[in-house]
Amino acid sequence: MASRSFLPALFLLAAVLAAQQNTEKSYFIDDSSGTPRFVQRISWYPEEYALYYEVYVEDSVSRREILREKTGADHLDMSLPPGIYRYRVRSYDLLGKPSEDPPWEQFEVLPALKPELFSFDPAVIRPEPEKGPAASAFPKSLTLRGHNLENGARVTLRNRENGMETDGILFSRSEGNTGEAVFSSWPGAGTYDVTVENPGGLSVSLGPVTLLRPPRFRAGYFSAGYGPLFPIHGQFNTMLAGRLYPLGFFARFGFMPLKVNNFSFGFESAAGWNYLSSDYFSGVRDYRVTGHFANLKVHAAARMSLAEGRAVFALYGGGGLAAMLNFRKWSPEAPVPAVNALFPAGSAGFQAAWHFSQDWFAVLGLEYLYLFSADETNPGFLLPFAGAGLRF
Numbered sequence: 001m002a003s004r005s006f007l008p009a010l011f012l013l014a015a016v017l018a019a020q021q022n023t024e025k026s027y028f029i030d031d032s033s034g035t036p037r038f039v040q041r042i043s044w045y046p047e048e049y050a051l052y053y054e055v056y057v058e059d060s061v062s063r064r065e066i067l068r069e070k071t072g073a074d075h076l077d078m079s080l081p082p083g084i085y086r087y088r089v090r091s092y093d094l095l096g097k098p099s100e101d102p103p104w105e106q107f108e109v110l111p112a113l114k115p116e117l118f119s120f121d122p123a124v125i126r127p128e129p130e131k132g133p134a135a136s137a138f139p140k141s142l143t144l145r146g147h148n149l150e151n152g153a154r155v156t157l158r159n160r161e162n163g164m165e166t167d168g169i170l171f172s173r174s175e176g177n178t179g180e181a182v183f184s185s186w187p188g189a190g191t192y193d194v195t196v197e198n199p200g201g202l203s204v205s206l207g208p209v210t211l212l213r214p215p216r217f218r219a220g221y222f223s224a225g226y227g228p229l230f231p232i233h234g235q236f237n238t239m240l241a242g243r244l245y246p247l248g249f250f251a252r253f254g255f256m257p258l259k260v261n262n263f264s265f266g267f268e269s270a271a272g273w274n275y276l277s278s279d280y281f282s283g284v285r286d287y288r289v290t291g292h293f294a295n296l297k298v299h300a301a302a303r304m305s306l307a308e309g310r311a312v313f314a315l316y317g318g319g320g321l322a323a324m325l326n327f328r329k330w331s332p333e334a335p336v337p338a339v340n341a342l343f344p345a346g347s348a349g350f351q352a353a354w355h356f357s358q359d360w361f362a363v364l365g366l367e368y369l370y371l372f373s374a375d376e377t378n379p380g381f382l383l384p385f386a387g388a389g390l391r392f
Helices: 235-239
Strands: 010-015 024-030 037-043 050-059 065-071 075-078 083-093 105-111 116-121 141-147 154-159 165-173 178-183 190-197 203-211 220-226 230-233 248-260 263-280 287-306 311-330 339-355 360-371 380-391
Touching: 065 075, 116 190, 116 203, 141 190, 154 178, 220 360, 248 287, 248 380, 263 311, 287 339, 311 360, 339 380
Parallel strands: 010 037
Antiparallel strands: 010 105, 024 037, 037 075, 050 065, 050 083, 083 105, 116 141, 141 178, 154 165, 154 190, 165 178, 190 203, 220 248, 220 380, 230 380, 248 263, 263 287, 287 311, 311 339, 339 360, 360 380
């Protein structure tokens, strides 16, 4: 503490009140001259027949008289250097007769430090939602850097638009060069100035710090977009000459009610459709195979959020049904009836999303779909997809 630079202005920290006079103490800062000066005030309840009062102040250790002053008011202002003092207030009636000497009461004047504030971290706060839809949590501390940041100082966030203030308390570190300002409540989105007021009453302000609107807890999402189909194995796929069927789309609905830190867990339902069309050129009998491939699955899903929730990566797996609809061979010489078939299906995949707002996101993914067919050909497909989605 000795290495700090003290101001000549000081403040009254504590005083014991004189019981029979109901005296009270307080202090204020006089900065009319441009240099802050602490003024201590001793006040008391006026007596009914008192003409004036005489106030005595002594050094409590040496008993040296510091101040003796008469006043007709019910208070006395003074500015004392640091030390331990005692005082008493004697009243005089209309005849100039003094009251009995009241007992001495002791008080102490401590040094007041002028805080300096250089920076704070973070300057932009994006609160994260807590484990449920109830509310969002304000990151309950700010790291302040400066000088003379005293332990127990009051830290105030003042909204620049409406003037609303939220108070916190400072826990000082590194001999007052840094500190953690802790707040008990979320003050609301807006632009704020940070004010540090040391226990002595001297203060400093710095800004702005921006508090963004907390993200509403969103457990559900919907996405849709483009999804081609790649046959990769199975005897059934030998009937399809092409290795890529570009015409298709997907739709996904997810609900992730369980959130643990950056991870969330839940389920997802996914549907897809692709149009199949292959041309065969044998040189003798050319023909075309066409059909529709549809699938509907339910997955268990696990998601991980990064980059303040903007990047989301997910793994999922499950099963459902897949169908070949109106699958037929077009040949003028030998027409073949259309085939409709339903297969149990298993699937697993990976997807990555980028949330460019609190509501909207873009998504990329890759899914493997396996069909359980009765003839044990068991075809497999890759289903890449890309699209956009909405959280709700």
